[in-house]
Amino acid sequence: MTAPVEARRLTKRYGTLTAVDNLDLCVQPGEIYGFLGPNGAGKTTTLRMLLGLIRPTSGEVRLFGRAPGRLDGVGALIEGPAFYPYLTGRDNLRVMARHAGVAPARVAAVLDQVELTVRAGDRYATYSLGMKQRLGVAATLLKDPRLIVLDEPTNGLDPAGMADMRLLVRRLGAAGCTVLLSSHLMTEVQELCDRVGVIAAGRLVAESTVAELRGEPGLRLVAAPAGRCRGTGPKPARPARRPGHRRRSATHRAPRPALPS
Ligand SMILES: Nc1ncnc2c1ncn2[C@@H]1O[C@H](COP(=O)(O)OP(=O)(O)OP(=O)(O)O)[C@@H](O)[C@H]1O
Numbered sequence: 001m002t003a004p005v006e007a008r009r010l011t012k013r014y015g016t017l018t019a020v021d022n023l024d025l026c027v028q029p030g031e032i033y034g035f036l037g038p039n040g041a042g043k044t045t046t047l048r049m050l051l052g053l054i055r056p057t058s059g060e061v062r063l064f065g066r067a068p069g070r071l072d073g074v075g076a077l078i079e080g081p082a083f084y085p086y087l088t089g090r091d092n093l094r095v096m097a098r099h100a101g102v103a104p105a106r107v108a109a110v111l112d113q114v115e116l117t118v119r120a121g122d123r124y125a126t127y128s129l130g131m132k133q134r135l136g137v138a139a140t141l142l143k144d145p146r147l148i149v150l151d152e153p154t155n156g157l158d159p160a161g162m163a164d165m166r167l168l169v170r171r172l173g174a175a176g177c178t179v180l181l182s183s184h185l186m187t188e189v190q191e192l193c194d195r196v197g198v199i200a201a202g203r204l205v206a207e208s209t210v211a212e213l214r215g216e217p218g219l220r221l222v223a224a225p226a227g228r229c230r231g232t233g234p235k236p237a238r239p240a241r242r243p244g245h246r247r248r249s250a251t252h253r254a255p256r257p258a259l260p261s
Helices: 043-050 087-102 104-115 127-139 159-174 186-192 209-214
Strands: 005-014 017-027 032-036 058-062 075-079 148-153 179-185 195-200 203-209
Touching: 005 203, 017 043, 017 186, 032 043, 032 159, 032 186, 043 058, 043 075, 043 148, 058 186, 075 127, 075 159, 087 195, 104 148, 104 195, 127 148, 127 159, 159 179, 159 186, 159 209, 186 209, 195 209
Parallel strands: 032 179, 032 195, 075 148, 148 179
Antiparallel strands: 005 017, 005 058, 195 203
16 A cells, blocks of 8 residues: 655755755554654654645655645644634634535534534633644544644643543544654653654654564664665554553543544
8 A cells, every 4th residue: 555654855954954854754554653853853844844835955755655735635733723713613613624625514523533522612712722732633634534644732731631632643543544743752652653753953863663662772773765665564563552541631521432444
């Protein structure tokens, strides 16, 4: 099957600054891939190039074998979601669905997926940061994407909000969605992801399955073979959820079973 994400020798320069430097990346179908790096490492720049939001200085991107752009089947939350503060969560999604030519019935479905149904009639301005983020994910789900790209989805959230977002990502993965997410938290990618790529100063300096990561004292440095998709073997087992991990905020309903595939 064609890889959901494949990038070869991706480079972005801003004047004399090389924000992303000859980066190769391959995300396999159904995988939750963690793109890990400190602030300023080049994560957002890479994701924006992958999605066709900015043009690479050089290099190549393919999503499902095609050039990025307005591809169906790809949902992304890159910058903070832009919603109307005075509209309800539901009405915000209705507006988006109408613009996107999506059936109105999807709105209720995605609100359910992100566990916002009970607060869907409240104005966006009254939402917690975690709820705002989850509404942002709901917006990316409107078109029922096969690939979801999330830029630091737990950034700024309190522990309960982080736990909710991680559960949501796990459910998306369990439903067969490919997820590429960036993070600066090793614990987060270890907990959530099948595979992790580490970016530092614009370069992919290490890549590993999380299973390898758990069994070894540190990440292995990877050579950067040009023009070839690494890690094309069978998808590794997803790490087991820690018992008692789930924390809920008072505003949320009881946890739902895994999403239907
Ligand atoms: N439009 C731009 N013009 C100039 N420099 C930029 C631009 N966008 C990003 N950069 C620079 O490129 C580098 C990588 O930035 P990027 O936002 O991709 O990092 P990041 O890993 O996402 O960091 P953070 O976690 O802080 O968002 C940084 O040095 C940043 O200042």
